[in-house]
Amino acid sequence: MDSYINAGNFLKEVGEIARFTLKFLITWFKPRYEIKEFFKQCYVIGYKSLPLIGLTGFIMGLVLTMQLRPSMVDYGVESELPAIVGIAIIREIGPVITALIFAGKIGSSIGAELGSMKVTEQIDAMEVSGTNPFKYLVVSRVLATTLMLPILAILSDAISLYGAYLGVNIKGETSLQLFWIQVIDSLSFNDVIPAFIKTYFFGFAVGIIGCYKGYNSNKGTEGVGKSANAAVVVASVLIFIIDLLAVQITDLLGYN
């Protein structure tokens, strides 16, 4: 019986998220445009996430290279290390790890911020002040996450490759120029473009789930915490689902 109730609640939640997303798609292009708030959110969501994304990207590239090296040595293909690391970072690890870090930092912050605004009646106050809170709070944030994550992912990929360069040089000796030549030679259009496109969907998922959880937060401070937590968990799961779908679609289209 419990499993039926859980399944029912799950489907209800999926339906509510779909309705919230539909409302966003209907609302976002209609005036009035909250341009100032959108740029403010781009600054907060994009620029202020850069140090964390950069640091984790650098460590990711470095560790991945160090972990791969022993196996590459065993197979006698150590010289291919920059190419393998480059493909792994650009195609999969860079976008997905960046999106997960982004979901942790931005998804939770949006969930908590909107949740606390809801609990303290700030969203009602906005509506009374002649503002459409959905446009002002949700549309500006979802557009900012959708546009900022791809940029952060590109920067993270680049910084990861510098980490990988350091990793290659811990136990070997490769010039920066040779490293980059090997990385770029190994990559094709089919590696870069699908990976780049899916980051838009990751960004959209983080924004829409963070806003949905915060905007529909239950009354009370406990509800704010739950919204922040649920925003990260649901967005992270959604990132993996989108990633899975992206692989299938690119495979079907012959881009693999």
Next chain:
Amino acid sequence: MQTETTKEIVLQVSKLKKRFGNNIVLDDFSFELHRNENIVVLGKSGSGKSVLIKCIIGLMKPEDGSIIILGKEVNEMNAEELDKTRAKIGFLFQSNALYDSMTVRENLEFPLRRHWIKHKKEEINQIINQALSDVKLTHTIDMMPSELSGGMRKRIALARTLILKPEIILYDEPTTGLDPITAKEIIQLIIEIKNKYNTASLIISHDMNCVKLASDLVVMLIDGKCYANDTYSNLKNSQDKNIKQFFE
């Protein structure tokens, strides 16, 4: 000069009904609010007082009944008309609802900029300073809400309520959570605002000091209905046990 009987009706609530599931919160609730009049809606916690003002401002939709504000029916307004009407109504939220991420100045600027009213920068500064001066907190203009005490936050919220020079002000439990001295200061401000700006106010409260000092009329909300509608002194002398329990 207008007499009591010819005062303009600014808010008319008739036979309002609102329910949540099987719980009937408002049941044929009716009253009228006149210009330059303070009405306090008195009722127990959870009796539907806050629901009433949220229906009036259009944040909740009633199941039935009519709400006429300044001659216009709220339930028939489109979004643009509702926004224009809301510009004439001030709403002081129970939780103050100050925007945490904005300074006091930005909090006060927000309604000015949002209601499509064109103001020059100097005019905006003047309006903000006037509103802050009304609540005697001009020095807090660049502070964040988190830096203010509970009483100061309430007064800033009141300043924001006044910023558009509303004709009607809705107060949702304005003294809840405040110490008796600060609560008395807020009540005094409510009375000063009414006298200075000739506003009509609907005050939701269960603070008997607020009822006594701020009300011209008291509307008692019991079991979703308008149980009594009279002056504080008349109600205080009533022998009805449902009314008496509030004054004991």
